[in-house]
Amino acid sequence: MPHDIDAARPPRWLASAGGAAMFVAPLLALVLIWAIAVPLFGINPRVFPSVAAVGGAAMESIRDGTLIEHIGASLLRVGLGTLIGVVTAVPLGIAMGVSPAVSTFLTPLFRFFSVLAGIAWIPIATLWFGYGFGAIIFVIFNAVFFVVTYNTLLGVSTIPMPLRNAAASLGAGRWALLTEVLLPGALPNIVTGIRTGLGFAWRGLIAAEMIATNVGLGYMLFVARDFYRTEVIILGMIVIGAIWLLIDRLLLVPLERSTIERWGMVRRA
Amino acid sequence: MKTLELRNLKKTYFDPYAGSHVTAVHDVSLEVQQGDFVSVVGPSGCGKTTILNMVAGFIPHSGGEILLNGKAINGPGPERGVVFQSFALFPWKTVLDNVGFGPKMRGVPKAERDRIAHEYLALAGLSHAASRYPNELSGGMQQRVGVVRALANHPEVLLMDEPFASVDAQTRMTLQEELTRIWQERRPTVIFITHDVAEAVFLANRVVVLSKGRVLDQIEVALPRPRVWDDLIEDETFKRLSAQVLHMVRSA
Amino acid sequence: MNILLRSWSAYTRATARWPGLAALVPFIPVIALWVAVTESGMFPRAFLPGPVEVVKAFFSLTYRGILPDYLQDSLVRLFTGAALGMAIGIPLGILIGTSKWAHRVSWPILLFFQAIGDIAWLPILLIWFGFGLTTMTFVIVYTVLFPVVLNTVLGVESVPRDLARAARSLGASPARVLWEVTLPGALPNIITGLRNGLGYGWRALIAVEMIVGTSGIGFMMFDARRSGSVVEILLGMIILGLLWYIVDAWILAPIERATGQRWGLVTS
Numbered sequence A: 001m002p003h004d005i006d007a008a009r010p011p012r013w014l015a016s017a018g019g020a021a022m023f024v025a026p027l028l029a030l031v032l033i034w035a036i037a038v039p040l041f042g043i044n045p046r047v048f049p050s051v052a053a054v055g056g057a058a059m060e061s062i063r064d065g066t067l068i069e070h071i072g073a074s075l076l077r078v079g080l081g082t083l084i085g086v087v088t089a090v091p092l093g094i095a096m097g098v099s100p101a102v103s104t105f106l107t108p109l110f111r112f113f114s115v116l117a118g119i120a121w122i123p124i125a126t127l128w129f130g131y132g133f134g135a136i137i138f139v140i141f142n143a144v145f146f147v148v149t150y151n152t153l154l155g156v157s158t159i160p161m162p163l164r165n166a167a168a169s170l171g172a173g174r175w176a177l178l179t180e181v182l183l184p185g186a187l188p189n190i191v192t193g194i195r196t197g198l199g200f201a202w203r204g205l206i207a208a209e210m211i212a213t214n215v216g217l218g219y220m221l222f223v224a225r226d227f228y229r230t231e232v233i234i235l236g237m238i239v240i241g242a243i244w245l246l247i248d249r250l251l252l253v254p255l256e257r258s259t260i261e262r263w264g265m266v267r268r269a
Numbered sequence B: 001m002k003t004l005e006l007r008n009l010k011k012t013y014f015d016p017y018a019g020s021h022v023t024a025v026h027d028v029s030l031e032v033q034q035g036d037f038v039s040v041v042g043p044s045g046c047g048k049t050t051i052l053n054m055v056a057g058f059i060p061h062s063g064g065e066i067l068l069n070g071k072a073i074n075g076p077g078p079e080r081g082v083v084f085q086s087f088a089l090f091p092w093k094t095v096l097d098n099v100g101f102g103p104k105m106r107g108v109p110k111a112e113r114d115r116i117a118h119e120y121l122a123l124a125g126l127s128h129a130a131s132r133y134p135n136e137l138s139g140g141m142q143q144r145v146g147v148v149r150a151l152a153n154h155p156e157v158l159l160m161d162e163p164f165a166s167v168d169a170q171t172r173m174t175l176q177e178e179l180t181r182i183w184q185e186r187r188p189t190v191i192f193i194t195h196d197v198a199e200a201v202f203l204a205n206r207v208v209v210l211s212k213g214r215v216l217d218q219i220e221v222a223l224p225r226p227r228v229w230d231d232l233i234e235d236e237t238f239k240r241l242s243a244q245v246l247h248m249v250r251s252a
Numbered sequence C: 001m002n003i004l005l006r007s008w009s010a011y012t013r014a015t016a017r018w019p020g021l022a023a024l025v026p027f028i029p030v031i032a033l034w035v036a037v038t039e040s041g042m043f044p045r046a047f048l049p050g051p052v053e054v055v056k057a058f059f060s061l062t063y064r065g066i067l068p069d070y071l072q073d074s075l076v077r078l079f080t081g082a083a084l085g086m087a088i089g090i091p092l093g094i095l096i097g098t099s100k101w102a103h104r105v106s107w108p109i110l111l112f113f114q115a116i117g118d119i120a121w122l123p124i125l126l127i128w129f130g131f132g133l134t135t136m137t138f139v140i141v142y143t144v145l146f147p148v149v150l151n152t153v154l155g156v157e158s159v160p161r162d163l164a165r166a167a168r169s170l171g172a173s174p175a176r177v178l179w180e181v182t183l184p185g186a187l188p189n190i191i192t193g194l195r196n197g198l199g200y201g202w203r204a205l206i207a208v209e210m211i212v213g214t215s216g217i218g219f220m221m222f223d224a225r226r227s228g229s230v231v232e233i234l235l236g237m238i239i240l241g242l243l244w245y246i247v248d249a250w251i252l253a254p255i256e257r258a259t260g261q262r263w264g265l266v267t268s
């Protein structure tokens, strides 16, 4: 019986393929304008490269493996830093959120640190860990950690008391309360926290790579500047944009949609 | 045989803003037999919710005793099912999983608890909604789920705090009739809290009137069952009892 | 137990009367911990100075006029950028939000340019505009712009169609509908966008000041990094944190809450 509602809709793959086409079309149009405008106005390649030049730079850096190397380095850093951040932040946030008194007391503290999270830590991180992998991981970790902890704390403390009571009166023990009520109840905020934190982390990463390392997308951009290689810079910008768009739209937004909106807990952009 | 017994129950809240104590329940004694249906009415703020929360074990009591089958209660437990005014359905679980929650906590395997949940959903006429999420249901449907979720856990006592207050008048009447029907079928012990005097009389075998944290009076309701609104709305005994309770509540 | 209860009661009462207290008291244990760690000699002083040194640095830098100057530079940059970003972003968002087609065409482009992120623009901006105010302003405007546009669009679209119809049937011209209905209806979302945008914006500012700057708090921190002066780095971080905390918690969040909650519009 639940199927009859869906019968009228086009099949899912077709709908999503159509959606993807609708999404890509304006971007392709933009590339077309770019391809026409550069030769039309005779723009100096040192100011803005042609489509062909960027394509050439892409081919070249794919062939010699540098692009993959930079992307790999950046993704590894973000992945590792985020993983450590989330794995430590969620349990901590939940533990602190369980008691209303503790969470009201600690909220301003974590708010302060989540406000500071990310880029502002670059100087001290490079001082503590030296220029390189450790400092960058630390910057990403703390961007994610404080934002996710703060949001988890907020999430747990906003779970309505009747829900906790309902679980208890249905026989839930401590562990069941945690896994069945607190964790799913705080999930909307946790996901939001991860989305925001990752946003800060990704920017922090690019900044840190410009300053503190010799591999990664940020580094690739910054070095290209020294040689006025605008085609490499634009290539790097496109790659950075595309990666974030993929992470955000294919991973984080669907995660929010599939759970939270169906549950009717919150609706957001 | 008596199941639930409240002896000189007392509750004082600590108010952190005022830094002082407030007594919400002064001295309440009450006995509820196994399989009985008791309604509790009283003006706003007289301590109804407080009493229910203490019996449910959500908050500690400050004095007296709460005995279930002669044993003092200790925190919330599955032998005392609760139906909340705010429904308190888990938004992240489907209707089926909400109803199967109690059995899950008892360690009932998935297939078996789904069977139990389906059985209880059928009891409430909600089989078609099993795979939906709570926010996709109407208020009346949500509250039906709330009731069968508590029932599916086979509680000895069912505690209900104004469960039908936030649904429309038509639905409320249907829910009330359904509740009496289900109660006759399963015979759980029920304590039902409400503002609505007609509701209290319609449902219960006995109506307890509270005032300022004390029991003012108890009135037996000897109306025949099954009870349906179409019959009772014109019934002289029903009218007389309702008027009597209403009078007491208003003068409380 | 009783003492705990009583002190909690006192704390609740005090914070009810002076809400600022609730934001300050929790930092006492952190500062105590900080003192304890530095005093224990676990880390060398050059690695982690104590609060006293940071306060001293604050006074000496303030006395020499460096800190006020830098702070002013950073704030002016941030607020010019934010003002420009809003001036462009809100009209653009309304334009896009009122037309289904404009939305369809521009949405992917907006998302993509937002995804590129402010800091990735820095190298090409340096080529275009060199090290200077234009580059910095561009980055901040860019950062503030996208959250404002995206949220304005969502806000405009979330205004119930019947409200606009009601206004029309009461005799409002389309322009009046925009002013009387669309804009106030979208306001909570616009403020959310501004709040997000400023959150990213000031981070971008710090990064830009570190990389290209010649003044500002970000520059001060990075300059201190070069000379190995941890005190000034910590001072910079604390100032940034405090500043943003005040702006966000005491200005932006209350405005957001006031508009969103008073009208019963669900945002966030």
Ligand SMILES: Nc1ncnc2c1ncn2[C@@H]1O[C@H](COP(=O)(O)OP(=O)(O)OP(=O)(O)O)[C@@H](O)[C@H]1O
Pocket: B013, B014, B015, B022, B023, B024, B042, B043, B044, B045, B046, B047, B048, B049, B050, B051, B195
């Ligand atoms: N957590 C609390 N702290 C302090 N006082 C409380 C608390 N909960 C309830 N009270 C007080 O105890 C009294 C009884 O409250 P209770 O909620 O039990 O009333 P009620 O009879 O359920 O009212 P209503 O019919 O409006 O639901 C009230 O005066 C209320 O202000």
Ligand SMILES: [Mg+2]
Pocket: B048, B049, B050
């Ligand atoms: Mg109540």
